[in-house]
Amino acid sequence: MFRTLIAASLATIPVAAWAQTAAPVPRMAPAEAMQLIDAAGFKVVGGHPQNRCGHAVNPRVAFTDLNGDGRPEAHIADVDPGCYAKPGAYYAILTRNDAGHWGRMIAEDAIASFDKTRTDGWIDIEVKPGNGNCPGVRHHVPYAYLTPCVAGAGGASASEAAPAANPAAARGARGYPTDGWKIPVSFAALPAADQDAIMRAAGLTRSGTVWKGCEGLSEADAKSVEIKDLNHDGRPEAIVTDSGMCYGNTGQEFTILRATPGGWAQMMQVTGIPIYLKARGTDGYPDVMIGMPGTCFGVDRWNGSEYKYIGSRYDSKDPDTAKPCKP
Structure with missing residues (x-):
């Protein structure tokens, strides 16, 4: 049909x-x-x-x-x-x-x-x-x-919404957005400007005490962001989850952001639930299994510039030892 x-x-x-x-x-x-x-x-x-x-x-x-x-x-x-x-x-x-x-x-x-x-x-x-x-x-x-207009109010340009989309232009003008942070830190404890910068880079716009995405149909709050050092280099990443009807049966999208000179850069943005594996790619970033409805989940690996699909595994209590999905 x-x-x-x-x-x-x-x-x-x-x-x-x-x-x-x-x-x-x-x-x-x-x-x-x-x-x-x-x-x-x-x-x-x-x-x-x-x-x-x-x-x-x-x-x-x-x-x-x-x-x-x-x-x-x-x-x-x-x-x-x-x-x-x-x-x-x-x-x-x-x-x-x-x-x-x-x-x-x-x-x-x-x-x-x-x-x-x-x-x-x-x-x-x-x-x-x-x-x-x-x-x-x-x-x-x-x-x-x-x-x-991804930055929302004021019609900010794409470069303003996600400065790290053009890191060469920002390099030297500003340091890393995580400079001065005392780790560990929660998203809720960050200054409002830092919170908005993270959410803008994920494509979300502040609306009162929450942030909206997907033309207003998805929502994230302070509890929707995890600050975590994924590759143990001392500089944390931000993982943003927004939920809503935009994302079908899965119900949510996640965005992994890394700090770059002058702003935040998207490493990965996809509908699903992130599951971090023990295997690692370039720069020590973990492989990410993408959880969603069904029994076969895709796995992406960081290659230095983006997360790329490398295979799929069956759903399992121990995802690191899960068997590859059959063709």
Whole structure:
């Protein structure tokens, strides 16, 4: 049913809305197709997709190779003026790992178009004036696309929202954001400016005593952040968890941030629950198993610039000795 839905949706998308490199529909089992729809922010009820407002919809799906690696990303779009902010449209961009799991790179109430320019090899995404509340170009950062309004109030630029996205520009201007911290420290004990800097780097915006993400549909508070030295180098990382209906059956997303000169940089941002393993990658960072509904979990390893998928293991009381999932 889902492959039929995807094929039918492809036929309805104007070619002009696609990225520059169209890709064939990837082979997917029904369970993977359901996970794709779920990760895009929709629920399937009675065999039919519903959006976050519970309205029956027919989201359009296109597959395009955004970074030229030969593997397609998914562009899912929907129109519902009764649910989404002006202009009444929504889109999500998702990428697929080697285990066949789809993860969301960006999602917002807007109409997306694709530029000819690239960032880190990825095609830039643009929301033109009138096509969303935050017009401008979305550039690729590790695991995601960053909106120019991600910092929230005041419309901060992408570089202000996550200074470490361009660490070369910040290097020398400021020290590490953890300089002067007395370790161990809790997130709640940090100054408000430090708290906001961490949350902004994770894509969240302060709203009173909490921080909002996913167009206001996810939430994190002071208890949602763990300050932990993952690689035992004396400089702690921040692990931010935000929860909400945006993240389907899993119910949450986590972001691992590391301190760099001038700000915080995303190491990993994915829907799921982080499970740290004893095995370690570059710079002593632990492998991370991504917990989610099901019995087979993906494992990512830090290679010095990003966490990359290295395999999958079955759910187990002792994840370090868990058996690899069978193909």
